[in-house]
Amino acid sequence: MTAASSHAxxxxxxxxxANEIRLSVEQxxxxxSANPGQAPLFTLEATSFQARPGEIVAILGPNASGKSxxxxxxxGALAPLSGRILLDGFVTHSLTPRTxxxxxxxxxxxxxxxxxxxxxxxxxxxxxxxGRSLRFESEDDVLIAKNALAQVGAADLSDRWMDQIxxxxxxxxxxxxxxxxxxxxxxxxxxxxxxxIAAQVGLLDALRRLAAENRYTVVVVTHELNLAAEYADQxxxxxxxxxxxxxxxxxxYQRELLEQVFQTPLSVELGSSGRPRVTVLSGTQ
Amino acid sequence: xxxxxxxxxLLQCLILIVILFFVVIVALKFGAVPVSLYAxxxxxxxxxxxxxxxxxxxxxxxxxxxxxxxxxxxxxxxASLSVAGTSFQALLRNPLADPFVLGVSxxxxxxxxxxxxxxxxxxxxxxxxxxxxxxxxxLGAAATIAAVYFLGRHEGQxxxxxxxxxxxxxxxxxxxxxxxxxxxxTGSLRGITFWLMGDLSTPLQKSVYWFLGIxxxxxxxxxxxxxxxxxLLLAGEKEAMHLGVDVPRVRxxxxxxxxxxxxxxxxxxGVVGYVGLIVxxxxxxxxxxxxxxxxxxxxxxxxxxxxxxDTLARTVVAPTEVPVGAVTAVIxxxxxxxxxxxxLT
Numbered sequence: 001m002t003a004a005s006s007h008a009x010x011x012x013x014x015x016x017x018a019n020e021i022r023l024s025v026e027q028x029x030x031x032x033s034a035n036p037g038q039a040p041l042f043t044l045e046a047t048s049f050q051a052r053p054g055e056i057v058a059i060l061g062p063n064a065s066g067k068s069x070x071x072x073x074x075x076g077a078l079a080p081l082s083g084r085i086l087l088d089g090f091v092t093h094s095l096t097p098r099t100x101x102x103x104x105x106x107x108x109x110x111x112x113x114x115x116x117x118x119x120x121x122x123x124x125x126x127x128x129x130x131g132r133s134l135r136f137e138s139e140d141d142v143l144i145a146k147n148a149l150a151q152v153g154a155a156d157l158s159d160r161w162m163d164q165i166x167x168x169x170x171x172x173x174x175x176x177x178x179x180x181x182x183x184x185x186x187x188x189x190x191x192x193x194x195x196x197i198a199a200q201v202g203l204l205d206a207l208r209r210l211a212a213e214n215r216y217t218v219v220v221v222t223h224e225l226n227l228a229a230e231y232a233d234q235x236x237x238x239x240x241x242x243x244x245x246x247x248x249x250x251x252x253y254q255r256e257l258l259e260q261v262f263q264t265p266l267s268v269e270l271g272s273s274g275r276p277r278v279t280v281l282s283g284t285q
Numbered sequence: 286x287x288x289x290x291x292x293x294x295l296l297q298c299l300i301l302i303v304i305l306f307f308v309v310i311v312a313l314k315f316g317a318v319p320v321s322l323y324a325x326x327x328x329x330x331x332x333x334x335x336x337x338x339x340x341x342x343x344x345x346x347x348x349x350x351x352x353x354x355x356x357x358x359x360x361x362x363x364a365s366l367s368v369a370g371t372s373f374q375a376l377l378r379n380p381l382a383d384p385f386v387l388g389v390s391x392x393x394x395x396x397x398x399x400x401x402x403x404x405x406x407x408x409x410x411x412x413x414x415x416x417x418x419x420x421x422x423x424l425g426a427a428a429t430i431a432a433v434y435f436l437g438r439h440e441g442q443x444x445x446x447x448x449x450x451x452x453x454x455x456x457x458x459x460x461x462x463x464x465x466x467x468x469x470x471t472g473s474l475r476g477i478t479f480w481l482m483g484d485l486s487t488p489l490q491k492s493v494y495w496f497l498g499i500x501x502x503x504x505x506x507x508x509x510x511x512x513x514x515x516x517l518l519l520a521g522e523k524e525a526m527h528l529g530v531d532v533p534r535v536r537x538x539x540x541x542x543x544x545x546x547x548x549x550x551x552x553x554x555g556v557v558g559y560v561g562l563i564v565x566x567x568x569x570x571x572x573x574x575x576x577x578x579x580x581x582x583x584x585x586x587x588x589x590x591x592x593x594x595d596t597l598a599r600t601v602v603a604p605t606e607v608p609v610g611a612v613t614a615v616i617x618x619x620x621x622x623x624x625x626x627x628x629l630t
Contacts, residue, residue: 077526101529108527114378114519115574120286125517129529136511136577137288146286181528242287 003204015065020058023051027083039105044069046083047243049236053184053215056208058228058245060252061238068189070238074219075187087185101129107188113162119173123148126180141180143275148179152206168199168282175203179210186211188220192227200224204231222268225262225278229253229271237261249276293476294578305360305368307505308589312596313352320348324481325590352432354494359595359609360588361497362554363564365546367587368505370561371579372543372603376536379445380566384547385558386449388456389429393551394480395459396425398466415493419500429455430544483557483610485595500549504542505584506521511535512576519574557591557610561616564590566624 031040044066051057059067072078074085076092087103095103105126113122116152126148128142136143149155152172157165162173171191178186188207192200208231211218222228224266228235228249235252237244239261245252252258253276255268264280271277327349367385373382373389380556384390400421404414433455437448463481466546479487514535517525522532550557568582594612601607 069496075527077523097526097531098529099318101527108524108528112521114380115569117574119573120288124286124288125520125528128513128517136290142286142288 015168015173020052021050022053022088023057023219025049025070025074025083025095026084028070028080028084028085029082030069030073030078031081032069042066042069043241044073044219045104045242047236047238049234049246051217051219051241053217053235054211055233056211056218056220056231057236058232059219059221059236059238060223060225060228060232062223062239065238065261066241067223067238069241070243071106071187071189071219071221071271075104075106091102098129103183104187104233105181105183106186107174107178107186107191107208109190109193117162118158119149119154119160119162119176120145122173123158123176123180125178129181144182145176145180148176149173151179151210152176153202157223167194168196168202170196173197179214184217186216186218188218190221190223192222192224200227207231225253225258225266229276229278230273244277253278286473289575294581297572297578298426298581298585301582303346304421305585305589305592308592309356309360309387309534312356312592313348315596315600319350331390351488354488355485355595356592357494358497358553359591361494361501362485362550362557363560363589363591364505364584365501365550365587366557366560367539367564367583367590368508368561368580368628369546369550371565371576372508372539373430373561374545374565375518375576376436376539376543377443377445377448378519378521379443381445381449381562381621382452383559383562384426384543384550385456385556385560386562386621387430387433388451388454388459389426389433389452389544389547390551390556390558391456391459391463392429393422393426393548394556394623395463396421396423396428396548397552398463398480399425400401402466413423414577415490416496419496419548419552421548423545423554425549426551427541427544430540431458479608480551480555481610482608483555483613484608485591486606487553489553495550497553501546504545504549507538509577509580511538512580515539515576516574555608555610557594558614559621560587560590560594560613563617563620566620606623 017073018033026048028044030044032042033040047070048056059070061067069078073080075090076085076095079093092100092104117161123140123145124137127137127145131137131141141284146155146158152175154169154172154176157169157173162170165173191203195203204227205219207218210216213241220232234246235249236246237252237257244261245257253268258268258278259266264281264282268276268278310322310325310329313329314320314322329610331347332353370383373384373387374380400417404417407414407417433448433452436451436455437443437445437525439447460481506582514525514530517528517530518532518535526532564587565579565583568579568586571579572582591609591613594616595609598607598609598612
């Protein structure tokens with residue numbers, strides 16, 4: 001085989017991988033009831049969407065629309081009532097916790113610690129699923145953790161205590177731990193909830209860059225209309241346990257639709273970035 | 286970034302083992318027959334290296350047959366309670382958890398006492414009847430921690446205040462039952478007082494030491510295999526699961542092994558409180574909260590604490606002996622209050 005043909009094959013393989021569907025949510029539904037036999041308190045109706053490597057998907061909707069439930073289903077923590085969720089062809093719920101953690105990283109709303117830990121200890125936790133239970137971190141693990149800290153711009157926070165850094169810094173460390181898992185799929189539940197505007201933009205910029213560089217598929221749950229419009233390639237619009245529409249921001253951001261979902265008067269225009277911008281018209285009827 | 290290495294772990298344990306060795310020598314010295322510290326150190330090394338025949342016979346009897354077994358018992362009891370406390374703290378995500386505070390020790394004593402009462406009626410072979418008390422203590426411990434766990438669980442989350450209160454109430458309820466048994470039963474008063482107060486003075490058969498030693502290493506070893514999982518469990522069960530921890534399996538292993546360790550300690554020493562609370566905190570303060578370090582250092586630290594407490598119990602008002610549980614409670618309860626206040630502020 002010549003070097004040229006090998007190179008061509010390599011390129012073909014790379015482009016095949018890039019266009020491959022990584023995450024496939026197929027007609028997934030869920031019902032939650034307090035006691036078995038009782039009528040369900042919450043239901044999620046059949047939802048489907050697909051995502052490729054490097055793509056950012058935002059699950060958007062008001063409170064109690066089923067966003068977080070959908071995220072937990074994707075993470076494999078919950079089993080769907082019907083339908084299935086495939087990550088590179090594997091059903092996420094059927095994977096063992098260890099294999100799942102090697103492929104899916106979840107960034108929760110906040111992370112509480114019982115005893116103080118330094119940022120680097122926290123980031124090294126992301127390497128847990130890549131080793132045996134009773135082993136010591138290898139040089140590779142340390143390198144990966146350092147790299148993860150650098151990728152979120154937090155290399156200088158490495159030796160700081162987790163309870164002595166700001167909310168935005170903490171969120172970056174939590175993201176670094178998720179990166180240290182070297183996942184295929186990165187799931188974030190309201191990552192910007194407790195952050196100020198600068199930290200929100202910083203986090204999402206980092207996320208967009210990381211998704212492009214590392215070919216992560218990113219799924220973010222949010223109710224921030226403008227951040228979703230700015231950063232997502234695809235929007236999954238949810239309301240009261242129903243997936244209303246899936247598509248690029250331009251097809252989702254229509255005034256009537258959003259007004260109906262978010263129950264508030266608003267206006268939609270095209271922003272300077274070419275993405276839709278939403279203004280909430282409070283107090284005007 | 287300074288991740289834990291095997292070398293550092295072994296070094297930390299070695300330092301504590303050396304401290305334990307000297308504590309044991311000092312503990313051996315106190316008693317009616319005076320013996321020089323040097324001779325004790327030399328002879329203790331001989332015992333450790335299996336050359337006990339070379340020990341001079343005039344005081345060898347006292348050292349080998351009276352003082353050393355009691356210290357050995359203190360080591361096993363202290364290590365067991367301390368490892369159990371460390372595990373309960375991680376499992377229940379509560380820094381104030383401890384076999385005594387959670388009522389698990391009382392549950393174990395009640396189990397042991399019921400086993401003692403039942404034993405004459407069961408006509409078991411000697412081997413089984415010797416194991417009946419530890420078994421009763423284990424079942425009592427396991428049932429209590431399960432009850433306290435469910436008491437403290439609210440809408441799928443463990444509420445730490447409810448959990449502690451549930452433990453304290455359960456403990457006092459079980460103590461009341463023990464009191465009740467104590468006033469209705471005659472003849473076995475001595476045994477029951479022993480379980481109420483915590484005491485290491487009862488001599489045991491040699492085979493029991495083997496059972497205790499092997500039991501400790503099996504249970505503590507099982508917990509140690511989950512050490513890095515416990516580190517992640519501290520952040521919550523959901524988060525631990527997303528990081529790759531098989532939460533139900535870890536919970537089951539640690540729950541059974543920690544109950545077993547509590548039952549083991551209680552069946553031979555009664556209720557020695559606060560060791561499992563205070564020692565892990567001291568070790569966490571010195572060595573950090575990584576369970577790969579914390580579990581072994583807490584084990585050795587717990588051994589040191591109980592040997593010291595028992596030496597105090599034997600000597601403060603000599604020739605009268607105080608129950609060791611009273612000593613650990615006098616020191617432990619104020620420290621508990623301190624930790625509680627610190628947490629609330």
